[in-house]
Amino acid sequence: MDDRTLATAAVRLLRDGVAPRHVRRCIEELRAHRADLCTQLRAQGLDADAAAAEADARLGTVDAFCDAMRARPELRGWAARAPWLVFGIAPLLAFALLGTGLLVLFGTTVDALSPATKATFDASQWRIVGALLVGAVKWALPLGVCAALIAIAWRGRRRPWWPAAGALLTVAFAAAVTMRFIAPEGTAQGQLTVGLGFPPRDVLRLVVLAAVALAGVALLGARERAERLGVRADA
Amino acid sequence: MPRQGASLMSGIPELLLLRLLARQEMYGYEIARALRVATGDAIQLGESVLYPALHALEERRFVASRRRLVDGRTRVYYRVTASGQRRLERLTADWRRIAGAVESTLQEPDHG
Numbered sequence: 001m002d003d004r005t006l007a008t009a010a011v012r013l014l015r016d017g018v019a020p021r022h023v024r025r026c027i028e029e030l031r032a033h034r035a036d037l038c039t040q041l042r043a044q045g046l047d048a049d050a051a052a053a054e055a056d057a058r059l060g061t062v063d064a065f066c067d068a069m070r071a072r073p074e075l076r077g078w079a080a081r082a083p084w085l086v087f088g089i090a091p092l093l094a095f096a097l098l099g100t101g102l103l104v105l106f107g108t109t110v111d112a113l114s115p116a117t118k119a120t121f122d123a124s125q126w127r128i129v130g131a132l133l134v135g136a137v138k139w140a141l142p143l144g145v146c147a148a149l150i151a152i153a154w155r156g157r158r159r160p161w162w163p164a165a166g167a168l169l170t171v172a173f174a175a176a177v178t179m180r181f182i183a184p185e186g187t188a189q190g191q192l193t194v195g196l197g198f199p200p201r202d203v204l205r206l207v208v209l210a211a212v213a214l215a216g217v218a219l220l221g222a223r224e225r226a227e228r229l230g231v232r233a234d235a
Numbered sequence: 236m237p238r239q240g241a242s243l244m245s246g247i248p249e250l251l252l253l254r255l256l257a258r259q260e261m262y263g264y265e266i267a268r269a270l271r272v273a274t275g276d277a278i279q280l281g282e283s284v285l286y287p288a289l290h291a292l293e294e295r296r297f298v299a300s301r302r303r304l305v306d307g308r309t310r311v312y313y314r315v316t317a318s319g320q321r322r323l324e325r326l327t328a329d330w331r332r333i334a335g336a337v338e339s340t341l342q343e344p345d346h347g
Contacts, residue, residue, distance in 0.1 A: 001283065022294075026286045029263050029311055033282065036264040058267075060281015068287040074294035075287065 001034055001059050002052075009062045011227065014157035017080025018069050026069065034059060079156045086152065087166035091145045092173055098145070099137050099177070103194060106133055110190075123185040130181030130192070137194075138205065142174030146213040153220055160220040167217055171209035175200035248280065248288045250330055253315055253323040256298055262310040263289065289313055297322050 006027050013023045034055050041051035059065075069075060079086045110118075121129075146167040153163040176196050184190035200206050255261065255269050266289075267282040292298045297319035300311050315323065 022290050025311065026290060029286050030283055032308060032310065033264045033267070033286075035308075037282075058281070059283040062283075064281045065283040065287070068284040072287050072291040072294075074291045 001030060001056050001062055001065075003031070005062050006030060009066055011157060012066055013069050016066075016070050017076045017156075019075060019077030019080075020155045022069070022075045022077075030059065030065070077156055079152055079158055079162075083158070083162040087149060087158075087162040088169060091149050091166050091170045094148070095142060095145045095170055095173060099141055102133070102136060102141070103192070107192070118184070123183045126183035126190060127181075130183055130190075133192075134179045134181055137179060138174065138177060139209070142171050142209055143212060145170050146209075146216060150213075150216045150220065153217075154223070157224075158220070159224065160217050163220060164214060164217045167213035168210060171206060171213050172200060174209060175202050175206035178202075246326075247278070248285070249292065250323070250326045251278070252285070252288060252292060253297065253319055253326065256313050257315045257320060257323055260312045260314040262312050266313070292319065 010023050010027050014020060037055035037058060038048075038051045041054050042048065046054060149163050149166050149170070152158075153160070176198050178193075178195045178197050178201075180191075180193045182191040251270060251274070252266065255266055255273065261269065263282075263285055267285055270278065270280075270285075289298065289300075293300055293313070296316055298313045299316050300313050303310050303312055
């Protein structure tokens with residue numbers, strides 16, 4: 001159970017759905033355990049090679065370890081247990097909640113400003129603030145949610161199909177969001193309108209968001225292929 | 236002593252781990268050593284399979300863990316929780332009942 005064997009075992013366990021936090025910590029604990037065993041055996045007079053061989057014998061085979069991990073349903077990660085929840089529902093909820101939160105935060109902040117402070121902003125400055133807000137909700141937020149989705153799949157060595165479906169759902173939902181910001185000008189009050197329109201009319205936004213999100217998802221597939229080739233080369 | 240098969244051992248590691256950790260907080264390597272001493276090497280598991288068992292117990296809230304830096308190395312220490320203590324009492328009672336039943340069967344004279 002040298003470092004290379006443990007690294008290969010970690011990838012196998014992640015692919016089989018064991019939660020990344022359990023895999024990472026178990027591997028860390030096994031490394032420390034092996035180091036302790038080697039130290040103890042060397043103190044008993046064994047040379048380095050003999051101590052390593054005896055330590056490996058006491059730890060058991062990597063297959064037995066992986067089987068024991070897989071046999072424990074409690075150790076499975078949510079991404080493997082309920083991919084529809086992690087990659088389907090959670091990103092939609094995250095987008096809706098974060099988007100709403102951002103708009104509420106903006107509205108509350110503007111309301112809290114004194115009339116004198118508001119008067120220091122001219123119409124062009126309000127337009128910049130509005131463009132940033134609209135850009136955050138229409139572009140940055142869906143891409144951020146897709147990035148989080150891909151990061152979860154990356155960490156858990158998930159296959160790209162669920163993340164791809166989740167990313168497409170998220171960008172479709174985001175593209176259905178309509179927003180319009182009218183800057184306050186003179187005595188006229190500003191206005192922010194937000195709505196949802198299905199099917200999304202902003203096809204360009206849908207296509208661009210989908211292309212960027214799927215490019216990220218493609219990294220998952222690329223790594224999976226690279227690792228498969230690596231395993232074949234090792235074999 | 237040959238190593239026992241996994242099916243024969245199922246359930247026993249949980250009982251032994253909870254019993255050992257009920258005495259004192261320990262990290263994996265210490266647990267493996269304590270197990271060898273406590274069982275007189277009668278139960279020999281691949282020591283690596285301790286960790287899935289410990290993590291499963293932790294996931295079920297029967298044990299809790301914390302990291303401690305000892306001699307420059309980070310160790311993950313495990314201890315039994317209150318629900319782990321109750322689980323240990325239940326498992327111990329079950330084991331004693333089964334062991335007692337097996338023992339009394341073995342002690343019965345042949346009927347043949």
